[in-house]
Amino acid sequence: MNQESLTTLQEHWDITYNHVLGETGSHFYTVLRDEGKILGRRCPVCERVLLPPRSFCDRDFVDTTDWVEVGTMGRVEAFTVVFQTFRGLPEAPYCIAYVLLDGADTAILNYIKGVDWAPENVPQNMSIGTRVELVLSEEREGKMTDFWFEKA
Numbered sequence: 332m333n334q335e336s337l338t339t340l341q342e343h344w345d346i347t348y349n350h351v352l353g354e355t356g357s358h359f360y361t362v363l364r365d366e367g368k369i370l371g372r373r374c375p376v377c378e379r380v381l382l383p384p385r386s387f388c389d390r391d392f393v394d395t396t397d398w399v400e401v402g403t404m405g406r407v408e409a410f411t412v413v414f415q416t417f418r419g420l421p422e423a424p425y426c427i428a429y430v431l432l433d434g435a436d437t438a439i440l441n442y443i444k445g446v447d448w449a450p451e452n453v454p455q456n457m458s459i460g461t462r463v464e465l466v467l468s469e470e471r472e473g474k475m476t477d478f479w480f481e482k483a
């Protein structure tokens with residue numbers, strides 16, 4: 332019997348699937364595509380504006396009630412720079428970040444573009460609190476890739 336312990340297994344996943352958006356997600360992506368606006372949902376109890384929009388508040392467990400257009404400027408809350416290229420994702424290096432847009436109370440995840448992500452330059456080029464601006468694609472499909480962030 333082989334006593335060598337196994338530490339890795341090579342596997343391969345390549346799947347295509349339809350992600351159900353629901354009523355709230357459908358409205359968010361439709362308005363993003365057609366009007367180029369970023370909308371959050373307001374909780375009637377805590378009055379936080381949730382972005383990405385949710386149909387209920389995860390703090391109060393009540394339905395959100397109002398659509399709120401948020402600002403196009405924001406603050407980096409967390410980020411990571413990716414140095415490994417993965418199939419279906421951009422050529423590395425690239426950066427993904429949680430950005431708290433002005434007027435929203437929760438952060439939304441997307442790419443930060445237009446920055447030199449060479450490892451030695453990341454500390455000077457990005458940090459928690461960096462101000463960024465939302466940039467809309469001219470050709471929008473109703474996807475998260477319809478917008479990204481750039482340093483303000």
Ligand SMILES: [Zn+2]
Binds near residue numbers: 374375376377378379
């Ligand atoms: Zn709430």
